[in-house]
Amino acid sequence: MIPYRLITAVALGGAYLLSSGRIPQWTPFGFLPTFVALWAVQSLAYAFWAVILYPKFFSPLRGLPEPSGNSWFMGQFGKIRASPTGVPMLEWINSVPNDGLIRYLSLFNQEKLFMTSPKALAEVLVTKSYDFVRPGPVRFVLGRILGDSLLIAEGDVHKMQRRNLLPAFAFRHIKDLYPVFWTKAREGVQAMTEEILKGAALNGQPGGRSGVIEASSWASRITLDIIGVAGLGRDFNAIKDPGNPLTEAYARLFKPSRQARTLQLLGLITHPRLVALLPVKRNGDIDASAHHIRAVCANIIQEKKQKLAEKERTDVDILSLMTFLAAGHETTASSMTWAIYLLAKHPEVQRRLRAEVREHLPPPSGADDAASSISSVDIDKMPYLNAVCNEVLRYYGPVPLTPRVAARDTTILGQRVPKGTQVVLVPWAINKSEAMWGADALVFNPDRWMPGPDDADRRAAASGGATSNYAFMTFLHGPRSCIGMSFAKAEFACLLASWIGRFEVELHNKEELDESRIEIKGGVTARPAHGMYVKATVVEGW
Structure with a gap:
């Protein structure tokens, strides 16, 4: 700059x-x-x-290993721009010999430092975590939507916010939310079932039990309702009403478009603050959507404060334990989208998971009191469900890349890192590092998480067989790790169990069996750019 x-x-x-x-x-x-x-x-x-x-x-970094094929002025930017976020780094981590650090050049030869080893990751995320902060442009972009939340706070402000919020995300509180997760999962499955059966009848197939659904939009609606009830004490009714203003606001925020990509590129060349001033449709959509979302949250918070002031008992939810919640639904919706894709690609895994779910959980169409019978114990006693969830989160983590910048002169693995150096943490690469996961790192294999008969096998399964805890970077580590990890994993497990217990899914577009044929949109999370359309069949007997 x-x-x-x-x-x-x-x-x-x-x-x-x-x-x-x-x-x-x-x-x-x-x-x-x-x-x-x-x-x-x-x-x-x-x-x-x-x-x-x-x-x-x-540059003091010029002697570090780096990928070949640099452009004289643009480094690797052409390849990065043409590929989904994190994919070039996945190639480099398994092909460029290194000792934990890879330097690559991006737009106008800007240096980027890519962490590839547990020791390097530990320094950036734990021992020197506050030496590395979110870049100013990234903080501005996120702040347009989230405000001054935990996600973009730095230094002492971040420490204070995290310390105050941690008790609300303790597992003793999350476990009380499993019935909420399951209730909304059931509601979503029943709504999807009705849509499929009605669609079959309208298409001249009376009694038909199959139809094409777009998994990504359904996942967004269900997770939005979950975060509303579990986190804010309000049912947004996104499952029943896909056209409600809040659902549409989130859809506008995360909708990929050519104009959005153009503005993102301009933000790299200049500054997002200047780009935000341009009188174009995308900026108008962002501002209007963010304004609506903040207004809804402000109204809910005011209601909660009033109830607490009047000493009324509020619902059992996270916001009852704190005055602010920086949580969302987009990451879990992304995970659900990729889970449906991977299970459609691997029908043998899908069948095995369905058998386990049906053995241990009541059907979504059962009596209403079935919701209250679902607890953390019920989910935890299904090892294959948890294995599949972990493998989906490893294989397609919802956030492929997280940028940092050195806030002061520092070092990583003894290498001098000047203030202002851009550092990238790439879960999509680390989670598939052959050095940490073995020769099958690029293979979707839930069995790597399945416990074996002896203690050694159980310990290996707890880490997926990886050589380090830092091999699994979906939720990061250290003081900047995802504070809502337990919430997200519990919600994801309940949702996936309900969907696969009820539906058999297969890809509507068979070309997508080849993962390289899927166009993945960039942004905060990674999702298929054109949605995830699957043929869903309502399976009898549950």
Whole structure:
């Protein structure tokens, strides 16, 4: 990023001195032409230094391993831009020999430092976690939607917020929410069943039990209702009413479009704050959606405060234990989308999971009191369900890449890392590192999480057979790890059990059996750009 303020200040000062008459031969040029000339010369000089000289001849990181095929001016940016987020790093982690650090060059040869080993990850995430912060542009983009939440707070503010919120996410509180998860999962399954059966009848198939559904939108609606009831004490009715304003607001925020991708690229070249000022439709959608979501949350929080002030008992939910909740539904919805895709690709895993679910859980169409009978114990006693959930979260983590920037001069693995160096944490690469997961790292295999008969096998299954806890980066680690991990995993397990217990799914577009044929949209989470359409068949007997 060009230091515009410094360049502008020097240009202003220089223009004043040169046009003030102290250098007679320069005076005829005037102040404005002199300012423009000085600003342009400085900018070009700085650009030459930043794009060519520094990364190629002076950077302390230039001796680190890096991928081949760099463009002279753009490094690996062409490949990164053409691929889903995290995919190039997955290739590099398994093909570029390294000792824990890989340097690669991006747009205009900006240096990026990619962590590839447990020791490097431990330094960035744990022992030196506050040496590395979210980049300012990323904080601005997230802040447009989330406000000053835990997700973008730094330093002492982050420590204070996390300390205050941690008790609400303790497992003793999360376990009380399993009936909520299951109730909403049942409601979603029943609504999907009705849509499939009605669709079959309308298509001239009376008695038909199959239909095409878009898994991603259904997952979003159900998880939105779950976070509403479990986290905010309000039912948004997104399952029953897909057109309600809150559902549409979230859909607009996360909808991929050519204009969104163009604005994202402009944000890399300039700054997202400037891009946000452009009078284009995408900015209007973001502002309107964020305003509506904040208004809904503010209204709910005000209601809760009033009840607490009047000493009324509120519902059993997370917000009853704190005054603010920075949680969402997009990550779990993304996980559900990929779970349905992977199970459609692996019907033998799907059948095995369905058998376990039907053996241990009541059918969604059963009596209403069946919801209250589902507890954390019921979910925990299904080892294959938990194995499948863990493997989905490993194979397609909802957040493929998390950026950081060095807030001060520091080191990683003894390597000097100057202030301002961009650091990337890439769950999509770490979670499939052959060095940490073995030769089958790129294979979807839930059995890696299945406990064996002896203690050694059980310990290996707890980590999926990986050589380090840092091999599983879906929820990160350390002070910046996902505070809602227990909530998300419990919600995911209940949702997946209900869907697979009721439906047999297969891909509607058979070309997507080849994963390279799926266009994945970027953004905060990774999802199929054009949705995930599957043929769902209502399986009898449950």
